[in-house]
Amino acid sequence: AQSVTQLDSQVPVFEEAPVELRCNYSSSVSVYLFWYVQYPNQGLQLLLKYLSGSTLVESINGFEAEFNKSQTSFHLRKPSVHISDTAEYFCAVSERNQGGKLIFGQGTELSVKP
């Protein structure tokens, strides 16, 4: 069975500081990996995804994540955060033959302080 572990439930950080949100997964088959962001009282928005190819994937707003197969990790990073990045971030995995059936982590609440 698959599982996703987000090691930090809350990450407080000051504006313009770097941040890393950690995500580890377990699966016996090949997977796709995702990070979703959820702003208060809203649905989830896809931040970035790893399907195949380059292990480093980037979003348009400065986030990046690196797929590390040997460590079964997909940590999310940003070199300099903004107040507007305050949100809940979810790591998710799906089996390659399971389509959109996602297994989510518990979420990490990123709080950016001025």
Next chain:
Amino acid sequence: NAGVMQNPRHLVRRRGQEARLRCSPMKGHSHVYWYRQLPEEGLKFMVYLQKENIIDESGMPKERFSAEFPKEGPSILRIQQVVRGDSAAYFCASSPLGESPLHFGNGTRLTVT
């Protein structure tokens, strides 16, 4: 280009009543997924539907919960005889081919009093 539309946004029901949650997928998407987010938890898969078919309902509670996606109209998640433990945010997501990535709606927040 409208996204995934869910209504109502908020729903309050007394214990024992029925709750009906609606989801209209993005235009051109014929695959719908329902997820539930309990307080302080991540999202949990409930059911995957295509038009008129339930493909995977492995995450649905065995009793009181049902889902449909008719040929015409939105997908419906129905909860009969609601209990306090059903209070949660219910999210619908859609995709064009039944594959990732999914596009999520803003959710329906169900409160059972």
